[in-house]
Every structure is written in structure tokens, then in C-alpha cells.
Amino acid sequence: MPEFEPVLLANIGKTDSHRRHVYESGGGYQALRATLKDKAPDDVTNMVKDSALRGRGGAGFPTGLKWTFLPKDHPGPFYMCINADESEPGTFNNRILMEDDPHQVIEGAIISCYATRASTAYLYLRYEYPLAYQRLQQAIDECYEAGYLGKNILGSEFSLDMYLHRGAAAYICGEETGLIESLEGKRAWPRIKPPFPAVEGVFRKPTVVNNIETLACVTHIAARGVDWFKSIGVPPAPDNPRDPGSFGPKLYCLSGHINRPGCYEAPLGITCRELIEDFGGGVWKGRAGKAAIPGGISMGVLTEAEFDTPLDFAGPGKAGCLGLGTAAVVVIDETVSMVDFLHNSCRFFAHESCGQCTPCREGTSWSLRMLDRIRAGRGRIKDLDLLLEIGDTIGIMPGTTICGLADGAAWPIKNAIRKFRDEFEDYIKRTNPEGWMVTEPVEALEATGIH
Amino acid sequence: MAETSRILTEEMVAEIKAYFPRYPSRQAVTLPALHTVNEHLRYVPPQAVVEVAELLELHPAQVQDTLTFYGFFKQDAPHGKKRVWVCRSISCALRGGEEVLSAMCEKAGIHPGETTADGRLTLEAAECLGACEQAPCMLAGNDLVGDVTTESAEEFVATLE
Ligand SMILES: Cc1cc2nc3c(=O)[nH]c(=O)nc-3n(C[C@H](O)[C@H](O)[C@H](O)COP(=O)(O)O)c2cc1C
Ligand code: SF4
Ligand code: FES
Numbered sequence: 001m002p003e004f005e006p007v008l009l010a011n012i013g014k015t016d017s018h019r020r021h022v023y024e025s026g027g028g029y030q031a032l033r034a035t036l037k038d039k040a041p042d043d044v045t046n047m048v049k050d051s052a053l054r055g056r057g058g059a060g061f062p063t064g065l066k067w068t069f070l071p072k073d074h075p076g077p078f079y080m081c082i083n084a085d086e087s088e089p090g091t092f093n094n095r096i097l098m099e100d101d102p103h104q105v106i107e108g109a110i111i112s113c114y115a116t117r118a119s120t121a122y123l124y125l126r127y128e129y130p131l132a133y134q135r136l137q138q139a140i141d142e143c144y145e146a147g148y149l150g151k152n153i154l155g156s157e158f159s160l161d162m163y164l165h166r167g168a169a170a171y172i173c174g175e176e177t178g179l180i181e182s183l184e185g186k187r188a189w190p191r192i193k194p195p196f197p198a199v200e201g202v203f204r205k206p207t208v209v210n211n212i213e214t215l216a217c218v219t220h221i222a223a224r225g226v227d228w229f230k231s232i233g234v235p236p237a238p239d240n241p242r243d244p245g246s247f248g249p250k251l252y253c254l255s256g257h258i259n260r261p262g263c264y265e266a267p268l269g270i271t272c273r274e275l276i277e278d279f280g281g282g283v284w285k286g287r288a289g290k291a292a293i294p295g296g297i298s299m300g301v302l303t304e305a306e307f308d309t310p311l312d313f314a315g316p317g318k319a320g321c322l323g324l325g326t327a328a329v330v331v332i333d334e335t336v337s338m339v340d341f342l343h344n345s346c347r348f349f350a351h352e353s354c355g356q357c358t359p360c361r362e363g364t365s366w367s368l369r370m371l372d373r374i375r376a377g378r379g380r381i382k383d384l385d386l387l388l389e390i391g392d393t394i395g396i397m398p399g400t401t402i403c404g405l406a407d408g409a410a411w412p413i414k415n416a417i418r419k420f421r422d423e424f425e426d427y428i429k430r431t432n433p434e435g436w437m438v439t440e441p442v443e444a445l446e447a448t449g450i451h
Numbered sequence: 452m453a454e455t456s457r458i459l460t461e462e463m464v465a466e467i468k469a470y471f472p473r474y475p476s477r478q479a480v481t482l483p484a485l486h487t488v489n490e491h492l493r494y495v496p497p498q499a500v501v502e503v504a505e506l507l508e509l510h511p512a513q514v515q516d517t518l519t520f521y522g523f524f525k526q527d528a529p530h531g532k533k534r535v536w537v538c539r540s541i542s543c544a545l546r547g548g549e550e551v552l553s554a555m556c557e558k559a560g561i562h563p564g565e566t567t568a569d570g571r572l573t574l575e576a577a578e579c580l581g582a583c584e585q586a587p588c589m590l591a592g593n594d595l596v597g598d599v600t601t602e603s604a605e606e607f608v609a610t611l612e
Contacts, residue, residue, distance in 0.1 A: 087579060087581065089578065089579040089583070090541060090579065090583055091579070092582055092583055092584060095581045129581065166482065170522075171578065184478060184479050185478035185479045185482060185517055186478070188520060203475050203476060203479075256546070256586075257545055262584050297540075328583070330545070330583070344544050348540055348579075351578060352578065
């Protein structure tokens with residue numbers, strides 16, 4: 001296999017890597033020029049489809065295929081929503097792209113808007129990224145100056161406006177229809193689907209929602225071609241005709257108990273252990289690893305014995321996790337109690353549930369209250385079964401909720417308790433020697449603040 | 452009854468109106484408008500909600516409904532001169548984030564969500580700030596502060612202007 005050459009992070013570290021002239025001096029915006037000159041919008045969509053690019057925002061949906069869901073005979077306007085709400089615990093790769101190489105993202109966004117006939121792109125940015133906000137605004141201004149945005153881009157028929165729209169500290173705004181509602185000025189309550197955004201999205205018009213890293217990949221596919229993209233990563237499983245494979249480079253985030261936390265670019269399919277050892281310099285303080293989150297906290301946990309799991313779109317699922325998610329690996333060392341880990345996870349989801357669906361709203365808050373009680377030395381073995389019952393019944397997979405936040409809340413519960421059951425039982429027996437075996441209802445602790 | 456005095460200045464109104472051409476609906480300007488008010492006043496009092504609603508041709512209840520969804524906008528009193536978001540999510544918690552938050556609260560004599568009596572500091576418990584490689588971290592106004600220790604956090608509170 002040829003040596004892997006990073007492309008997504010290639011500019012990062014250069015002086016003023018966020019400025020247009022630096023980006024252009026490395027060949028930036030040549031792909032946009034060539035696209036507008038030589039390709040029809042459908043050619044671009046077909047190229048992205050052929051590349052088998054899958055969305056980097058968490059769901060891994062094939063990007064080109066999503067674009068083909070846009071209605072053909074609609075009078076427009078069509079919209080693009082760029083998802084930069086990045087709030088999944090452990091995840092920071094979009095931030096690095098936006099802060100240090102925003103033009104790479106914007107070039108891909110313009111090419112994607114051309115393909116999808118979007119005339120306006122809204123970049124929904126989480127509020128807590130002030131530097132990214134400033135750099136993106138500067139980059140957008142530089143693009144208007146250069147004629148990459150605005151009317152008749154580079155002399156073509158294609159016109160596009162791009163605006164930044166800031167969120168207000170709510171994780172659910174990253175869910176694509178929560179994002180759309182928030183953009184429209186309403187509560188970020190995810191919509192029941194169908195209709196999907198491609199058919200009826202923001203302002204009730206056909207809308208494509210794509211992640212920042214996905215759009216950065218489009219830039220490189222346009223510049224280097226489909227064959228280059230497909231030379232990287234993992235081909236589809238031969239025994240699964242529905243597997244689109246896991247092609248292309250990926251930004252992996254590495255944090256937690258690791259010697260060198262950071263954002264690293266590798267071919268899709270690197271194993272969790274390779275990432276920890278080769279990029280992260282191993283678990284910190286010479287300790288052993290105990291578990292790792294494979295792709296943001298929603299994905300659940302791998303045990304140390306599962307660290308050889310490949311981090312492609314299919315890998316984490318084989319180890320019982322929800323999926324690759326955002327490819328954000330959080331390393332947990334041997335000193336950490338999984339009870340504490342799960343408490344942290346449950347608190348996050350109880351805080352971030354938007355409250356529309358009863359199973360999610362109640363399930364996330366009750367799981368937190370049970371974990372609070374267990375940590376207060378009043379846990380019962382029965383609580384583990386109750387927690388698992390919540391974990392097995394909330395989410396779009398069991399079919400009880402509107403969006404995937406609930407699945408993300410469920411997976412850490414299911415994985416932590418099923419993979420570390422002995423540890424949970426020992427903890428409960430040790431901290432509640434009198435009451436661990438009780439099966440009658442017990443009083444809740446005084447309600448703790450979630451917010 | 453005397454007319455309630457207006458809260459939005461001409462400057463704020465102009466800033467809000469500048470967003471209108473960006474969106475096909477006035478309602479979409481809700482968050483930009485709330486941010487504008489919040490940047491000027493450090494809170495969004497009920498009278499500001501009424502005035503924003505007028506500008507956006509909405510009922511005040513529609514703006515209030517959206518506002519309350521986000522825990523972000525205070526309505527009773529302005530937040531402190533510095534609003535600091537301390538991350539408590541997993542990557543930071545694994546490296547001492549919760550201890551950092553407690554130490555800061557103790558030093559400042561407030562709970563998360565509160566403002567010091569002198570109005571200098573508001574502390575907030577935050578979920579993942581997207582800077583996990585610098586855990587534990589906090590966002591102080593527009594500045595990200597990474598690799599915080601309980602000592603450096605206490606120092607931060609003690610030396611705050
Ligand atoms: C609770 C929840 C939060 C999400 N947060 C984000 C996010 O912050 N950024 C993102 O790109 N996608 C997020 N997603 C996924 C989006 O719904 C959507 O799939 C994605 O933006 C599509 O872009 P892509 O196909 O380019 O990945 C989230 C999904 C859920 C269920
Ligand atoms: S699953 Fe949870 S977060 Fe998603 S819409 Fe329902 S209540 Fe809201
Ligand atoms: S967990 Fe603290 S910044 Fe991500």
C-alpha cells in the first residue's frame with residue numbers, strides 16, 4: 001500500500017493557514033475553477049456518488065446518494081445547511097478545520113452547493129467557537145472579494161450566498177432537523193421524518209445538510225479524483241451488498257487518558273489500538289487502558305480487549321457499539337470507575353434531551369437519578385436491570401423516539417453495564433451492604449439539578 | 452400608564468435589521484437578534500423580548516418560547532463582566548474538569564449559573580466545548596483556556612479584572 005499522505009490537515013501549521021492567499025498558494029480554489037468550467041452540477045453529484053464518500057457528521061450516510069434525493073422538478077430555492085454544531089463529547093475535528101483551514105471547507109461547500117443547486121448556504125456554528133466564527137467570517141469575506149461567492153461566481157451562471165448562523169449552546173441543534181428548526185428561529189425540536197430535509201427542509205424548501213469534514217472531503221475529491229479517494233480506506237464487505245464501504249481519509253480525535261491528545265488524520269479503518277499507540281503515544285502515566293469511547297460518547301464503549309477494532313463505519317458496530325460516530329476516541333485508564341463514567345454520560349444526555357419524546361425525556365433523567373443514587377451508596381442490583389431496560393427501549397432503533405439522541409444516550413448504558421457488569425455489581429454490593437438485594441421500590445434521592 | 456422605556460438602542464435595532472436580507476423569514480432572525488441584545492446588555496430582559504418581537508413581526512410569546520429553549524440567555528439580571536464556561540463532559544472530567552469547576556466555585560463563592568456580587572464573574576457548567584485535546588478546559592468570554600489545573604483556575608478567579 002502506498003504511504004498515506006494527509007490532505008485534510010496538510011495546511012495546518014503553516015503561517016496564516018486560515019488566509020485565502022496561503023490557501024491559494026497551495027492550489028486552493030483550483031478545484032472550484034475546474035468544476036465550474038468543466039462540469040455540470042449532475043456530474044459533480046455523480047462524482048461524489050462514485051467516490052462513495054459517507055457523511056462525517058456521525059450517521060455515515062452516503063453523501064452523493066443524499067444529494068440525489070433532492071426533487072428534480074422543484075422551482076426552488078434550494079438550501080444548504082452546513083452543520084458546524086459539533087458538540088458530541090470528545091469531538092473537535094471540525095473546530096480545527098474551521099479555525100486553521102476554513103477555505104478548504106468553504107471550497108467544498110461552494111462545489112457542493114453548485115452540485116445541489118443551492119443558492120444560499122447557512123453555516124450553523126455552535127456558539128462556543130468564537131475563534132472559528134471570526135476566522136470563517138474573514139474567510140467568507142475574502143471569498144466575496146475574490147468572486148468565489150456572490151453573483152455569477154468566476155463568471156459562471158452560478159450564484160451563491162453564504163451566511164454564518166450562531167447557535168446558543170444546545171447539543172440537539174446538531175441533529176439535522178433540530179438545526180433546521182433552530183435556524184428558523186424556533187425551539188430546536190427535531191422533526192418527525194419523513195419528510196427528510198432533501199424534500200422539505202429549511203423554510204420548507206429542499207435542503208441538504210452536511211458536516212464540515214464531509215465538505216472538506218468534497219474539495220479533495222474534486223481536486224484529486226474518485227480513484228484517489230477510493231485508494232484509501234476499507235472496501236465494502238464482499239458478503240454484504242448493502243455496505244458502501246469506508247473510503248477516504250478521516251480525522252480522528254484523541255483525548256482522555258492519552259499521552260498526546262490531538263486530532264490526527266489516518267485512512268479509515270485504523271484500529272483503536274494503532275491510534276492510541278502510534279499517534280497518541282500510549283495511555284498516559286504508564287497505566288493500562290481499561291476502555292475507550294470509539295466515536296463520541298453516543299457510540300458506547302470498547303473494552304481494552306476490543307481495542308483492535310478497526311475504526312471504519314462497520315467496525316465499532318461489530319464490537320457492540322452504536323457505530324463510528326464522529327471518530328472521536330476517548331481513552332479511559334485502569335483507575336477509572338465505570339460507574340463514574342456512566343454517571344457522566346447520563347448527566348450529559350439528561351441535560352441535552354430536548355424533551356419532546358417521553359421515553360427520551362424520562363429515560364435520560366431517570367437513568368441519571370439512578371446513577372446518582374448508586375453513587376450515593378444506595379444502589380441495588382435491580383437498578384442495573386432497570387437501567388438496561390431504559391437502554392434497550394429508548395431510541396429510533398427500538399422506534400420510540402423522534403431522533404437519535406436517545407440511541408446515543410442508550411448505548412453507553414447498554415455497553416457499560418453489559419461489558420462491565422461485575423464491576424457495577426461489586427460497586428453496589430460494596431457501597432450498599434445492607435440494601436443491594438432489595439427489589440421493592442426505594443425512595444429517590446432528593447432530585448438533583450440536571451441543568 | 453406611563454410608556455415603558457425602550458431597551459433596544461438604535462444601534463441594536465440597526466444591527467438586528469442588518470440580518471433581515473439574509474433570511475426569507477423574519478422569524479429566522481430570532482437567534483441573531485437575541486445574541487445582539489445579549490452582547491450589548493449581557494442579558495435579554497422581558498422588555499427586550501417584546502421589542503425584538505415587534506421588529507420581527509412576531510408575538511412576544513414566540514420569541515420567549517425560543518429563548519427559553521436555550522439555557523443560554525439570562526432574563527433576570529445581566530451575567531458578569533466575564534462569563535466563564537467550565538467543561539464537565541467526559542474528556543475534561545477524566546482529567547480533572549469537575550475539580551476545576553468546584554475549585555473555581557469555591558474561590559468565587561458562587562454556584563454554577565451564578566454571578567459574583569461584584570458582577571465580575573459568572574461561572575457556568577458547560578458540556579463539551581469541542582477542545583478536548585486541551586482538557587480540562589474552559590471558555591472565558593472569547594478565550595479558550597486549556598490544560599487548566601485547580602491552581603491555575605483559582606489564580607484565574609483571584610486575578611480577574
Ligand atoms: C443528537 C444528534 C446530534 C448531532 N450532532 C451533529 C453535529 O454536531 N454535527 C454534525 O455534523 N452532525 C450531527 N448529527 C448528525 C446530523 O443529524 C446529520 O446526520 C449530519 O449533519 C449530516 O451530515 P453528513 O452526512 O455530512 O454527516 C447529530 C445527530 C444527532 C442525532
Ligand atoms: S429523542 Fe430526545 S432529543 Fe430527540 S426529539 Fe425525542 S426527546 Fe428530543
Ligand atoms: S469534553 Fe471538555 S472540551 Fe470536550
